[in-house]
Amino acid sequence: DTGVSQDPRHKITKRGQNVTFRCDPISEHNRLYWYRQTLGQGPEFLTYFQNEAQLEKSRLLSDRFSAERPKGSFSTLEIQRTEQGDSAMYLCASSTRQGREAFFGQGTRLTVV
């Protein structure tokens, strides 16, 4: 499977714990995006990388959120001191330098209890 891969698919955590999600983009896609989707809503942009550089962060991305893409390949999204409001589906997507369309992974569903 050469699509965008996300791990884990599901994560249940207690409030206050830290969680980390991983995204492996489509090979040779130099742009990588993180979105968050809550029930009944469309995905909301969180942050975007071009190669290893994080070029834009949404105001939705509080100080408790951090994302990295250390070698311009896979990316991680960490949420520190999770809150119940962080419960959502976290989607990763990637695109080529030329293409405007982003290809999405299946997402990581986070439940904070």
Next chain:
Amino acid sequence: AQSVAQPEDQVNVAEGNPLTVKCTYSVSGNPYLFWYVQYPNRGLQFLLKYITGDNLVKGSYGFEAEFNKSQTSFHLKKPSALVSDSALYFCAVSPGGGDYKLSFGAGTTVTVRA
């Protein structure tokens, strides 16, 4: 800032009938427009895009969409719906230039009855 409106939460059609899912957008400059579909427990799948050129664009699974600049609309259409088209559909816009992020509508649930 860009935004997308999908005025219908749900669309119900009979199999074999035409399907239309509506989308209007607001963005500065020339928009890049997209449609995605989401099946239960699966990620978003890209259907089609409008970047420039012909106002009628064709995409996957027999879907097409018509860009109307004067009405700022980008409606998704399929001439003959299938039960398997039942899913959640999202319209998205990107402002173009050096801005690659997508702004999505809230989605429209399509139900095609046999």
